[in-house]
Amino acid sequence: MAEIMKVVTRNMDVPDQHTIAVAMQNGAYEQLKKALEMTPDAIIEEVKKSGLRGRGGAGFPAGLKWSFVPKQAPKPKYMCVNADEGEPGTFKDRVIMSKDPHLLVEGILIACYAIGIRDAYIYIRGEFVEPANILQKAIDEAYEKGFIGENILGKDFTCHITVHRGAGAYVCGEETGLIESLEGKRGQPRLKPPFPAVVGAFQGPTVVNNVETLANVPRIFEHGADWFAAIGVEKNSGTRLFGISGHVNKPGVYELPMGTPIRELIELAGGVRGGRKIKAVVPGGSSAPALTPDQLDTQMSFDALGAIGSMGGSGGVIVMDETTNLVCVLTRLLEFYAHESCGQCTPCREGVAWLKKIMQRIRRGQGKIEDIDLMLEVAGNIMGNTLCPLGDAAAMPTRGFLTKFRAEFEAFIKSGANAEGTPMAGEGAVQVSVPAAE
Amino acid sequence: MEFSPEAMKEVEKLLSRYPIKEAALLPLLHIAQREFGHVSLEAEAYVASLLDLPAPRVHGVSTFYTMYNKKPVGKYHVQVCTNISCSLMGAEHIVKCLEKKLGIKPGQTTADGKFTLSEVECLGSCGTAPVMQINDDYYEDLTEAKIDQILGGLK
Numbered sequence: 001m002a003e004i005m006k007v008v009t010r011n012m013d014v015p016d017q018h019t020i021a022v023a024m025q026n027g028a029y030e031q032l033k034k035a036l037e038m039t040p041d042a043i044i045e046e047v048k049k050s051g052l053r054g055r056g057g058a059g060f061p062a063g064l065k066w067s068f069v070p071k072q073a074p075k076p077k078y079m080c081v082n083a084d085e086g087e088p089g090t091f092k093d094r095v096i097m098s099k100d101p102h103l104l105v106e107g108i109l110i111a112c113y114a115i116g117i118r119d120a121y122i123y124i125r126g127e128f129v130e131p132a133n134i135l136q137k138a139i140d141e142a143y144e145k146g147f148i149g150e151n152i153l154g155k156d157f158t159c160h161i162t163v164h165r166g167a168g169a170y171v172c173g174e175e176t177g178l179i180e181s182l183e184g185k186r187g188q189p190r191l192k193p194p195f196p197a198v199v200g201a202f203q204g205p206t207v208v209n210n211v212e213t214l215a216n217v218p219r220i221f222e223h224g225a226d227w228f229a230a231i232g233v234e235k236n237s238g239t240r241l242f243g244i245s246g247h248v249n250k251p252g253v254y255e256l257p258m259g260t261p262i263r264e265l266i267e268l269a270g271g272v273r274g275g276r277k278i279k280a281v282v283p284g285g286s287s288a289p290a291l292t293p294d295q296l297d298t299q300m301s302f303d304a305l306g307a308i309g310s311m312g313g314s315g316g317v318i319v320m321d322e323t324t325n326l327v328c329v330l331t332r333l334l335e336f337y338a339h340e341s342c343g344q345c346t347p348c349r350e351g352v353a354w355l356k357k358i359m360q361r362i363r364r365g366q367g368k369i370e371d372i373d374l375m376l377e378v379a380g381n382i383m384g385n386t387l388c389p390l391g392d393a394a395a396m397p398t399r400g401f402l403t404k405f406r407a408e409f410e411a412f413i414k415s416g417a418n419a420e421g422t423p424m425a426g427e428g429a430v431q432v433s434v435p436a437a438e
Numbered sequence: 439m440e441f442s443p444e445a446m447k448e449v450e451k452l453l454s455r456y457p458i459k460e461a462a463l464l465p466l467l468h469i470a471q472r473e474f475g476h477v478s479l480e481a482e483a484y485v486a487s488l489l490d491l492p493a494p495r496v497h498g499v500s501t502f503y504t505m506y507n508k509k510p511v512g513k514y515h516v517q518v519c520t521n522i523s524c525s526l527m528g529a530e531h532i533v534k535c536l537e538k539k540l541g542i543k544p545g546q547t548t549a550d551g552k553f554t555l556s557e558v559e560c561l562g563s564c565g566t567a568p569v570m571q572i573n574d575d576y577y578e579d580l581t582e583a584k585i586d587q588i589l590g591g592l593k
Contacts, residue, residue: 076457085562086559086560086562087560088521088522088523088559088560088564089522089523089560089564090560090562090564091562091563091564091565093562094562094563119457125562126468126503126505127505127561127562127571128562129574129575130574130575130576160455162455162456164464164465165464165465165468166464166503167464167467167468167503167504167505167506168503168504168505168506168558168559169502169503169504170559170560181464182461183458183460183461184458184460184461184462184463184464184489184499185460185463185499186498186499186502187502187503202456202457202458202461243564243565244565245523245526245527245564245565245567246522246523246526246527246564246567247526247527251564251565251566251567252565253565282522286521286522286560316564318522318523318526318564320526324526328525329522329525329526332520332521332522332525333522336521336522336559336560339559340559342502421530422530423525423528423530423531424522424525424526424530425525425526426528
C-alpha cells in the first residue's frame with residue numbers, strides 16, 4: 001500500500017507551527033536566505049529542473065511559467081497567489097495556509113526574487129476568514145523579522161505581500177478572472193492572449209501560482225531539484241496533497257507521491273464506508289470526469305489521468321458508493337456551474353443553464369430518453385468555445401457521467417422516478433435497477 | 439452613512455497596498471457589510487465616493503459576488519454547503535433539520551431577526567462534510583445533535 005510522504009505537510013502536525021517562532025525552529029526562511037545568495041536565473045533553472053507543475057489544476061510547469069515573464073518590463077510585475085480554492089472536492093490549500101503559512105510566504109518570496117517582483121497579492125476566497133487571519137498574522141510577523149518589506153535580509157530585494165479576500169465567485173479561481181477581481185471588477189475572465197505573463201494585473205506582467213505550488217518551492221531548495229524530480233513518476237514529480245471526500249471512512253488530506261494509484265489512496269482513507277462497493281470516483285475536483293470502478297488502478301498524475309480522458313485537476317478526490325444516485329449528482333453539479341457561469345460567453349451561459357434545466361427535468365421524473373443525446377450535443381457545443389475553462393468544466397463531467405454511466409441514466413428516465421428533494425446517497429436515496437451490460 | 443474611525447484607518451491602510459485605488463473595492467465592500475450589516479445601494483454609493491468611482495460601477499461589482507448581502511440578514515447567517523461532497527454526506531438532511539429548528543426556509547430570516555438560512559456552494563471543507571458557515575466560522579462534520587448544540591450556543 002502507498003505510504004504518506006510528508007514533504008509540504010512535514011511540519012503541519014507541530015503545535016503552533018503557524019507562529020514564526022516555531023516555524024523558524026523548523027527551518028522556515030532558511031531557504032530564502034539560500035536563494036538570495038543565488039542569481040534569479042539560477043533559481044528559475046532549479047525550479048525548472050525539479051519538474052514542479054502547477055497544483056491548481058492545469059499542471060503547467062512552474063519554472064517555465066516564471067521564465068515567460070520578461071526581465072525588463074516597462075510596467076511593474078506582480079505575483080498573484082491563487083488561494084481561491086473553490087473547485088468542489090478541493091480542500092488542501094486551506095490546510096497549508098492554516099497550519100504552515102510561513103512555508104507559503106517563503107515560497108512566495110523566493111518566487112518574487114527570482115522573477116523580479118515587488119508586490120505579491122494572495123487572493124484568498126472570501127469564506128476563508130480564519131485562514132486569512134492566520135495568514136495575515138504570519139505576514140505581520142515576517143515583516144517584523146525583516147523577511148518581507150524593504151531590503152529583505154539586507155539585500156537589494158524589496159517585496160510586499162498583501163492578503164486580498166474574494167467575495168464568493170468560483171470563476172475568480174481562473175487566473176484572469178482572479179486578476180480582474182483583484183483590480184476591483186467583476187471576475188470575468190479575459191481573452192487570451194495576451195497571457196498574464198505579458199499583460200496581467202494592473203497591466204503589468206503577472207505570475208499566478210497556486211498555494212500548494214509555491215509551498216513546494218522551499219523544499220526544492222532544501223533538498224535540491226534532483227531530489228524533488230526523483231519523487232513521483234516521470235514528468236509528474238513531487239508529491240500532491242490529495243483531498244479525499246465522500247464515502248470513505250477517513251476523509252481528509254493525504255500527501256502522497258504523484259502517480260500513486262487511486263485505489264491506494266482510497267485504502268489509506270480507510271476504504272469505503274460500510275464496506276460498500278464503489279460506483280464512481282471523481283479524481284481531480286468536480287470538473288474531472290468520474291472514473292468507473294475498473295479504472296481505479298490509474299495513477300494519480302496529470303498525464304495518466306489525462307490519458308484516460310479525465311484529469312488530475314486540483315487533486316480533490318470524491319468517492320461515491322453504490323447507493324449514490326448519479327442523476328442527483330450530475331443535476332447538483334450543473335446547478336453549481338450554471339450558478340457560477342460569469343455570463344460573458346453564450347455557450348457557457350446558455351449551454352450550461354440548459355444542461356441544468358434538462359437534468360432537473362430528468363430528476364423530476366419527466367425526462368425523455370432523447371435527453372441524453374441532447375445533453376451530449378449541448379456539451380459538445382460548449383467544449384472549447386468559451387474564453388475560460390468554466391464552460392469545459394461543466395461539459396466534461398456531463399459527458400463523463402452520461403457516457404460512462406449511460407445505463408443508469410437511461411434506467412432512471414425509464415423508471416419515471418422523481419428524485420427531487422431526496423438524498424443524493426445512502427438511506428432514502430432513489431435507487432433504480434440498472435440492467436446488466438450485455 | 440459613514441464608516442467608523444477604526445474602519446477609516448483600515449481603508450487608508452488598504453489604499454496604500456494597491457497601485458490603483460479601485461483595487462480596494464472588494465475589501466471596502468467587506469468593510470461596508472461589517473459596518474452596516476448589509477450592502478445597500480446607499481452603502482455602495484458611499485464606497486463609490488471613497489474610491490472616486492461611479493455608484494453603478496460599484497453596484498455592478500457588488501451584485502457579481504454572492505458574499506455581499508444585498509438585503510439585511512439575521513444576527514447569525516447560517517450557510518449550509520449543499521455541493522457534491524456535502525450532499526453525498528447528507529447535507530440535504532442538515533438543511534431539513536435547520537428548516538425545522540429555525541422554522542424558516544433557505545433565503546428567509548426568522549421573525550426575531552436572529553437567524554437567516556442560506557444554501558451555499560462548496561465551502562472548501564469537503565473532508566469534514568457536511569459543513570456550514572455561521573458568520574465567519576465553519577462548523578464541520580455536522581449531525582443533527584451537533585446542530586442543536588451549535589444553535590443552543592448562539593445567544
